[in-house]
Amino acid sequence: MSAPTYEKLRVRQFPDRQQMGRAAAEHAREIIVAARNARGVARVVFACSPSLNEFFSALVAPPPAVGWADVIVFHTDEYVGLSASQHQSSRHYLRGHLLDAIPAPRAFHAIRGDAPSLPGECERYSQLLREKPIDLVCLGIGEHGHLAFNDPSAADFDDRAMIKVVALDEACRQQQVDDGCFVRMKDVPAQALTLTVPALFSARAISCVVPGARKAQTVRDLLLGPIEESCPASILRTHPNAVLHLDAEAASLIR
Numbered sequence: 001m002s003a004p005t006y007e008k009l010r011v012r013q014f015p016d017r018q019q020m021g022r023a024a025a026e027h028a029r030e031i032i033v034a035a036r037n038a039r040g041v042a043r044v045v046f047a048c049s050p051s052l053n054e055f056f057s058a059l060v061a062p063p064p065a066v067g068w069a070d071v072i073v074f075h076t077d078e079y080v081g082l083s084a085s086q087h088q089s090s091r092h093y094l095r096g097h098l099l100d101a102i103p104a105p106r107a108f109h110a111i112r113g114d115a116p117s118l119p120g121e122c123e124r125y126s127q128l129l130r131e132k133p134i135d136l137v138c139l140g141i142g143e144h145g146h147l148a149f150n151d152p153s154a155a156d157f158d159d160r161a162m163i164k165v166v167a168l169d170e171a172c173r174q175q176q177v178d179d180g181c182f183v184r185m186k187d188v189p190a191q192a193l194t195l196t197v198p199a200l201f202s203a204r205a206i207s208c209v210v211p212g213a214r215k216a217q218t219v220r221d222l223l224l225g226p227i228e229e230s231c232p233a234s235i236l237r238t239h240p241n242a243v244l245h246l247d248a249e250a251a252s253l254i255r
Helices: 017-039 050-060 090-097 118-130 170-178 197-201 213-224 232-238
Strands: 009-014 042-046 071-075 077-079 136-139 163-167 191-195 205-210 242-247
Touching: 009 017, 017 042, 017 050, 017 136, 017 205, 017 242, 050 090, 050 205, 071 090, 077 090, 118 163, 118 191, 197 232, 205 213, 205 232, 213 232, 213 242
Parallel strands: 009 242, 042 071, 042 136, 136 205, 205 242
Antiparallel strands: 077 191, 163 191
């Protein structure tokens, strides 16, 4: 494993997805426990994506214990129109990969993509996020560099909102099909609710997990290209406490 730094972003490389996931989970545990010890509670935001499967598997595996009773759980995004019971929803993913496998957290704040008023849902969730600082955001990145559902067409590094409704790029929707989340492009919702880039960057720490050859070019772009909204993940290089975990395939173009 090597750990070079690209501007402020620390990059850790691992031989395979399993070792990457275990290392990212241990990193998250350390931050969560430190937050609990310092402030009595940890406020953590999780992305919901198949690329994080190995991370979640390692995070919920005992030991060591995280102390979930002192953790408040948020998530990064949700499809507009999907209910929590639909298997493609972020809420369903997070319940299956995290919440059902751990003792009950202090709270789970779900984004309701099926809320009757989307502006009202954005305001509700914004208030929850603003109550206290977020300790940790656990992210993936999209094949065209999106963070949460901040696609190149929607990303705004100076966004004044904490959460907003966005139209999903065709490339983003196609990735959901390629990942096996939906059968056909027409099944993928056209809109989503997403935490904005400034909301994600308000966290004290960010841990990002990126596996697979399909994301190798994006990894190269985010580390070596310009920092701009055309590759939203490039902004990771400016966060004071962010770590990017890569498997060998994702890191193949930066060796």
